[in-house]
Amino acid sequence: MTDTGLTGNDSLILPPLAGPGRRATARKAALALSALVLAGLIGMAIFAPLAAPYDPMEINLEERLAPISSRHWLGTDHLGRDVLSRLIWGARASMGSVVVIAGLIMATGFITGAFSGYIGGRTDSVIMRVCEAFMTFPTFILALFLIGVLGTGLTNVILAIVLTHWAWYARIIRGMVMNLKNRDFILAARVAGGGPVKIFLRHIAPPVLAQLVILASLDLGHMMLHVSGLSFLGLGIQPPTPEWGCMINDARQQIWTNPELAIIPGVMIFLTVLAFNIPGDILRDKLDPTLVERE
């Protein structure tokens, strides 16, 4: 907004720079680009063993901190490991853990939230108090606690993130379900003789799931930052396993001499978070016909 140098009033007076057609094209281009980036990242994660030119853990002290060259496209780190290979393998750890976390959060959040909202009454109150208890824990504190008790490792990081996030989802979903369940079309379905389970599956679950997927896709980036953040602090994925957050942590010593070692994984995190936000848009348009932009 600010970089155009226009205030809100100016844009009202000036004729629009791009017509709706051009805007739609730009939107499509952005979507295509994000889809491409995401496909590339997922491909990297899946085909890491094939795509990586070197073993990401192979230490070669003779070639430590090598600059960008034809042998090492992105150079090597302080132990002489190939940065590109580590980046590719890192996609696996980062994206894999995010997918697991998102899946677990969505499943727990949806089941408890939908159950709570649909049943209502005392059950609902009890479940919501439990949710509130979980919502009071900050992610990093709970992660520190779990890791203190159970030891470091990816599993505990995933557990900590899921435990501190599911309650938010449960609450949001409960709200959506409660809102939907009092709508006229639910009454209409009941009038037509639909049973509670069938009505839930047919009229309540689909719109709620659609919103849930959008919500989660917007949150994927945030979860990824959590994983990387915890790994950066040395609580999550342990060196020498390649992971982007770990890589930034490893590069701390060389931040002044070889800043690219921290910047490159940082850019990867940035790109991934950005690219994750786009499928949410596509899904929203696909899943909710009332929200489609009228062009």
Next chain:
Amino acid sequence: MSCPALVINNLRIVYPAGQRVILHDLSFTVPGGSTVALVGESGSGKTMAAMAVMGLIPSGIFQAGGDITINERPTGNLTPEQYRELRHKSVAMVMQNPMSAFDPVLSIFQHFKETFASHGVRDRKRIRDLAAEALRGVGFDDPRHILELYPFQMSGGMLQRVMLAMALIFSPPLVIADEATTDLDVISQAKVLKLLQDHCRSHHLALLLITHDLSVAAGLADEMVVLKEGRLVEKGPVSQIFKSPASPYTAGLLAVHRGLYTPRYRRIISNMERQSV
């Protein structure tokens, strides 16, 4: 004529939290194949009576007494499952608020599909044909196109007619229309009511018409039940009530009605209807 489609006997509905009685011992009968209008102002308990018939009284409100018999089947000791079955087989309801009575994320075809599926019809092509036929019956010239639309792409009047088509498709013995035409302009209202009446007559269905509009009652109903604040004020044949209302409340309603529908107004409306038809 034949057996009664709906018998309500001393129905009493209470709202304990508000210490209110919503319906005071209401009794009336809808004979099979006839049309009964349930008339009253907003808040007189008309919709609650309909919900009680459907067995869908909102939570916090209770039926404190009386019994309801649908199609000679007492509903008093039905399990929720049996009641659902009864609703499904014997009653159809046209709700008020057509704009919100459809699931916004399902197309009209999907709505029909669900209705058919609950009656055991799953063949898509057959559903499409039958649904198109039903939509044609409520005055859509291009029913196949309508089937592809989503509720938000249609007007209130169109949705009301779709709802009517959907409610009447299996011709249940009892149809309840709860302010079914309130949201519509007079011309659409006349059309929808005509459709409703024709269908119920030709299929010999009983119709319980819930309305606050006396002209609707006058136009369609055989009998009329007048409610005021949950109490039955008067019931009897429509012609008789219009000619000589027994209660001062009904007389008042009629006076207001006549005040609104002056001869000049009626002339304008009938001209408009003539031009549109």
